[in-house]
Amino acid sequence: MAEIRLENVVKEFGGGEQAVKDISVTIKDGSFTILVGPSGCGKSTTLRMIAGLESQTSGNIWIDDKNVNNVPASKRDVAMVFQNYALYPTMTVRENIEFGLINRKVPKEERKKLIDEVVDIVDLRKHLDKKPDKLSGGQRQRVALARAMVKKPKLFILDEPLSNLDAKLRTQMRAELIQLHKRLGTTFVYVTHDQIEAMSMGTDIIIMDHGVVKQQGSPMEVYENPTNTFSASFIGTPPMNIIDRSNAVNVLQDINDTIQKVGIRPEHIHISTKPLNLAHCIELSATILSMETLGAETLYQVKTDMGVMNVRSFLTPLSNVEEYFISIPYEKLFAFDRNGDTIKAIVFDIKEEPVHVFN
Ligand SMILES: Nc1ncnc2c1ncn2[C@@H]1O[C@H](COP(=O)(O)OP(=O)(O)O)[C@@H](O)[C@H]1O
Ligand SMILES: [Mg+2]
Numbered sequence: 001m002a003e004i005r006l007e008n009v010v011k012e013f014g015g016g017e018q019a020v021k022d023i024s025v026t027i028k029d030g031s032f033t034i035l036v037g038p039s040g041c042g043k044s045t046t047l048r049m050i051a052g053l054e055s056q057t058s059g060n061i062w063i064d065d066k067n068v069n070n071v072p073a074s075k076r077d078v079a080m081v082f083q084n085y086a087l088y089p090t091m092t093v094r095e096n097i098e099f100g101l102i103n104r105k106v107p108k109e110e111r112k113k114l115i116d117e118v119v120d121i122v123d124l125r126k127h128l129d130k131k132p133d134k135l136s137g138g139q140r141q142r143v144a145l146a147r148a149m150v151k152k153p154k155l156f157i158l159d160e161p162l163s164n165l166d167a168k169l170r171t172q173m174r175a176e177l178i179q180l181h182k183r184l185g186t187t188f189v190y191v192t193h194d195q196i197e198a199m200s201m202g203t204d205i206i207i208m209d210h211g212v213v214k215q216q217g218s219p220m221e222v223y224e225n226p227t228n229t230f231s232a233s234f235i236g237t238p239p240m241n242i243i244d245r246s247n248a249v250n251v252l253q254d255i256n257d258t259i260q261k262v263g264i265r266p267e268h269i270h271i272s273t274k275p276l277n278l279a280h281c282i283e284l285s286a287t288i289l290s291m292e293t294l295g296a297e298t299l300y301q302v303k304t305d306m307g308v309m310n311v312r313s314f315l316t317p318l319s320n321v322e323e324y325f326i327s328i329p330y331e332k333l334f335a336f337d338r339n340g341d342t343i344k345a346i347v348f349d350i351k352e353e354p355v356h357v358f359n
Pocket of ligand 1: 013019037038039040041042043044045046
């Protein structure tokens with residue numbers, strides 16, 4: 001069990017550029033916390049500082065109530081799993097799992113017991129005597145997990161562990177990791193650039209960009225209440241439509257001066273071939289630029305008086321006609337100020353009757 005606390009943590013690699021800029025966050029004990037953000041935003045560096053593989057330039061790191069600034073990686077009781085699982089090719093599965101325990105001088109009987117405990121969890125009992133080249137990608141990743149688990153760490157750190165797996169296996173391993181976390185109850189800190197992984201696996205998400213934390217919260221909090229345009233457009237597929245004031249005023253003529261951008265999620269826009277006349281909505285005429293039929297849902301890209309927008313619909317794909325209509329519920333609109341921060345006390349003058357803006 002472990003709570004991790006970072007206080008004003010900065011990492012500079014030389015050259016004056018800061019990979020991590022003054023981060024202060026708390027990672028809850030027992031949580032499955034995801035560090036997510038685009039490539040190069042400082043996720044791995046943050047993870048490596050928590051693990052003790054990299055020392056911070058300034059700031060403090062605590063694991064539980066112990067300041068670990070000067071504690072080496074080997075003494076932090078952290079187990080790590082990486083994208084490239086680096087198994088020893090000449091060793092069997094059992095030897096790979098056992099290796100770290102031998103290094104730590106765990107007695108033979110104890111090693112046997114520990115391995116016995118983990119192999120069923122990762123479903124490797126049948127494969128214990130195989131070499132890694134006889135295993136599938138998923139099985140290899142499970143060996144890496146088993147190797148981490150036998151150490152019984154108080155913290156698991158995983159850096160893009162599923163990136164090398166194909167899409168189907170990745171989905172399966174996601175589910176396995178969620179179950180593993182439930183079963184162990186240990187704190188997991190998991191790095192990914194994939195927002196779908198972040199949304200589906202985490203109990204908590206920390207969104208990073210350019211070395212800073214943009215938002216922290218549960219997946220639904222971040223989805224429902226993004227605090228800035230970066231979080232708003234990072235979480236969700238397709239991303240939230242962010243409309244510049246110059247386009248928004250075409251339709252929302254009387255919007256407040258502080259609003260510089262307006263956001264609407266693709267799944268909150270209704271699309272139809274006839275006007276829908278929905279109350280508390282803005283209705284616009286639209287032309288379809290592209291349409292992707294995915295089975296259960298259809299993605300449209302449409303051109304409107306408010307600009308080009310993505311629309312996600314769970315209805316039957318629309319037939320091919322000249323004119324389409326989209327309806328945007330006022331209550332689903334987000335407003336952002338000039339810094340891209342969400343303006344909470346909204347502001348839109350909600351019209352009781354539908355507002356039609358047809359050209
Ligand atoms: N060992 C290093 N030396 C110099 N620069 C580094 C080193 N490791 C990472 N960086 C730089 O720090 C920034 C953050 O990198 P990283 O933490 O690996 O990002 P992420 O994991 O989010 O993709 C990048 O600009 C990267 O080039
Ligand atoms: Mg990385």
